[in-house]
Amino acid sequence: MSEGTTGRGSLSLNQWTTRHWSLAEAVDGCVRHGLESIGLWREKVAEQGLAESVKLVRSAGLRVSSLCRGGFLTAGGLPGEEGRTAFARALEDNRRAIDEAAELAAACLVMVVGGLPGVRPGEALPTTGPAGGFTRDLAGARERVAEALAELAPYAGERGVKLALEPLHPIYCPDRAVLSTLAQALELSLAHPEEQVGVVVDTFHVWWDPRLFEDIARAGSRIAGYQVCDYLHPLPEDVLLGRGMMGDGVIDFRPITRAVQAAGYTGDVEVEIFNADIWAADPDEVVTTMKARYEDVVLPA
Amino acid sequence: MSEGTTGRGSLSLNQWTTRHWSLAEAVDGCVRHGLESIGLWREKVAEQGLAESVKLVRSAGLRVSSLCRGGFLTAGGLPGEEGRTAFARALEDNRRAIDEAAELAAACLVMVVGGLPGVRPGEALPTTGPAGGFTRDLAGARERVAEALAELAPYAGERGVKLALEPLHPIYCPDRAVLSTLAQALELSLAHPEEQVGVVVDTFHVWWDPRLFEDIARAGSRIAGYQVCDYLHPLPEDVLLGRGMMGDGVIDFRPITRAVQAAGYTGDVEVEIFNADIWAADPDEVVTTMKARYEDVVLPA
Numbered sequence: 001m002s003e004g005t006t007g008r009g010s011l012s013l014n015q016w017t018t019r020h021w022s023l024a025e026a027v028d029g030c031v032r033h034g035l036e037s038i039g040l041w042r043e044k045v046a047e048q049g050l051a052e053s054v055k056l057v058r059s060a061g062l063r064v065s066s067l068c069r070g071g072f073l074t075a076g077g078l079p080g081e082e083g084r085t086a087f088a089r090a091l092e093d094n095r096r097a098i099d100e101a102a103e104l105a106a107a108c109l110v111m112v113v114g115g116l117p118g119v120r121p122g123e124a125l126p127t128t129g130p131a132g133g134f135t136r137d138l139a140g141a142r143e144r145v146a147e148a149l150a151e152l153a154p155y156a157g158e159r160g161v162k163l164a165l166e167p168l169h170p171i172y173c174p175d176r177a178v179l180s181t182l183a184q185a186l187e188l189s190l191a192h193p194e195e196q197v198g199v200v201v202d203t204f205h206v207w208w209d210p211r212l213f214e215d216i217a218r219a220g221s222r223i224a225g226y227q228v229c230d231y232l233h234p235l236p237e238d239v240l241l242g243r244g245m246m247g248d249g250v251i252d253f254r255p256i257t258r259a260v261q262a263a264g265y266t267g268d269v270e271v272e273i274f275n276a277d278i279w280a281a282d283p284d285e286v287v288t289t290m291k292a293r294y295e296d297v298v299l300p301a
Numbered sequence: 302m303s304e305g306t307t308g309r310g311s312l313s314l315n316q317w318t319t320r321h322w323s324l325a326e327a328v329d330g331c332v333r334h335g336l337e338s339i340g341l342w343r344e345k346v347a348e349q350g351l352a353e354s355v356k357l358v359r360s361a362g363l364r365v366s367s368l369c370r371g372g373f374l375t376a377g378g379l380p381g382e383e384g385r386t387a388f389a390r391a392l393e394d395n396r397r398a399i400d401e402a403a404e405l406a407a408a409c410l411v412m413v414v415g416g417l418p419g420v421r422p423g424e425a426l427p428t429t430g431p432a433g434g435f436t437r438d439l440a441g442a443r444e445r446v447a448e449a450l451a452e453l454a455p456y457a458g459e460r461g462v463k464l465a466l467e468p469l470h471p472i473y474c475p476d477r478a479v480l481s482t483l484a485q486a487l488e489l490s491l492a493h494p495e496e497q498v499g500v501v502v503d504t505f506h507v508w509w510d511p512r513l514f515e516d517i518a519r520a521g522s523r524i525a526g527y528q529v530c531d532y533l534h535p536l537p538e539d540v541l542l543g544r545g546m547m548g549d550g551v552i553d554f555r556p557i558t559r560a561v562q563a564a565g566y567t568g569d570v571e572v573e574i575f576n577a578d579i580w581a582a583d584p585d586e587v588v589t590t591m592k593a594r595y596e597d598v599v600l601p602a
Contacts, residue, residue: 116551125534125551136553142511171472173509174534174551184511208474210443210485233426233475237538250417250426250475252437 009226009265011294012065014039014272018283023048025283027056033287037063037268040104042097054103065268066164066225067106070097073148074141074178077117078133087144090114094152101161107267108164108224109156110200113145115175122175122240141178146188149197157196164224165189166200169208171239182206182215189222198224201260202272204231204243207251216259223265228253228298229273236276243274246293253298261300269298310527310566312595313366315340315573319584324349326584328357334588338364338569346401355404366569367465367526368407371398374449375442375479378418379434388445391415395453402462408568409465409525410457411501414446416476423476423541442479447489450498458497465525466490467501470509472540483507483516490523499525502561503573505532505544508552517560524566529554529599530574537577544575547594554599562601570599
């Protein structure tokens with residue numbers, strides 16, 4: 001249990017929810033709204049500078065519930081030199097992410113493992129071919145993830161960082177994560193010590209899974225993070241922005257929160273929303289709504 | 302093994318692929334292109350008339366690889382009288398679908414089980430409330446499906462019709478099917494005799510599933526239908542139309558076809574594509590392309 005939690009986790013603002021705030025503004029916002037924890041993004045940390053970011057969160061007395069994100073480990077599945085170069089570059093970038101997570105004392109580094117080799121997030125499929133193409137070898141892509149983790153887990157372990165494998169909704173399988181279910185993330189994590197590799201439960205991604213409650217129980221102390229946001233219906237044209245404020249979509253949160261708690265998770269509960277309307281709104285109002293909805297629909301009665 | 306198949310199934314045109322053809326035109330098209338089998342839709346059968354449809358497919362010597370579709374069994378999860386009425390109406394409509402499948406000697410009646418009670422396909426979420434609302438009770442919706450099947454399976458069995466449970470991609474969980482994985486469909490089927498309830502493997506819906514190959518093997522003789530089409534990326538705004546011609550998306554078909562054959566499936570292989578561009582094209586050209594792609598990317602080398 002982290003210092004300052006109730007043993008049931010406390011609410012954390014993932015800073016992408018208030019995307020237009022700088023890291024300094026998001027830290028101030030957390031303090032102003034009485035939050036004890038924040039989830040950070042590498043882009044925002046880079047803008048603020050790593051040392052300055054560390055200083056800001058420490059002075060504010062905030063915990064860092066996660067750093068988003070490492071991953072994109074599958075490009076090694078491209079043939080020949082292109083694949084080898086991409087794999088080496090991905091490992092190097094992830095080592096930097098681990099270093100940053102260590103500096104920030106983040107509870108975990110969230111890993112979005114990457115999609116089919118050669119398919120870029122949100123972009124049209126490239127022309128298939130040996131150079132500049134993509135591969136449909138899904139099983140192979142999953143093997144690349146396991147290989148990369150074998151390299152990265154000990155590196156993370158030496159720096160006291162936990163890699164948190166995030167299964168993404170199957171809609172993102174082509175371009176963002178060949179890891180689609182909690183069971184699959186859990187199985188992948190088991191090859192490594194628990195302090196090195198865990199899993200993230202993000203309601204948006206897993207709410208539909210018929211094995212969800214069984215797998216949350218099985219995951220137990222491997223649960224390294226719990227993220228909440230709603231699943232909007234219908235999804236907007238850019239499916240990445242289909243995440244909604246809790247209560248605005250189709251998810252029944254309380255049973256999931258209860259299951260995550262029953263599995264032994266005592267960390268923070270992060271709210272991470274990608275949504276054009278929410279980004280356009282006044283961030284202070286967004287945080288006020290977030291706090292109210294957390295009490296109303298996320299926390300068990 | 303059906304008469305006239307090679308023991309490896311033969312290519313079947315699901316008539317929604319050539320949506321602008323009437324049933325009579327689709328039957329003619331199959332004959333003209335040398336296809337032995339057709340997948341029918343209830344709407345098209347109704348337009349042509351059931352008796353006339355039966356006559357047309359029989360005179361043409363075509364097998365009916367499936368009738369689409371029964372299902373939408375979850376509305377009984379709405380509270381009170383509204384739920385009871387909806388459940389009774391769904392059962393009645395499904396009995397009519399079973400009668401039609403029997404008349405047409407369809408190899409199976411495809412079942413799209415329905416989404417969250419009160420959420421209409423492709424429409425925005427209704428206001429939550431006791432009347433005219435919807436429910437987020439996903440587990441309850443799944444129980445409603447099991448209850449409805451218990452009513453319908455014996456009725457189907459008496460008429461020699463096999464209900465084929467179709468797991469749909471999780472993107473359709475809110476509004477079309479709370480059945481999201483092959484494992485889940487298979488488990489649901491096991492409560493009933495094999496000749497009454499089976500499962501459909503549709504590549505679009507299950508390609509991403511990390512347990513796919515294991516579950517196809519487990520499904521074995523429960524596999525009542527095999528449908529192929531590609532998964533486009535990115536999906537179009539109306540996600541229902543994200544189905545593409547085989548080879549135009551991200552799916553590696555051959556390993557899946559091989560697994561379905563290895564599981565013992567000897568029925569037809571249906572091509573069912575919902576796609577605005579394909580519907581706008583000349584149906585004869587679509588069928589020609591479909592035959593070529595079936596040989597090139599679907600059938601194992």
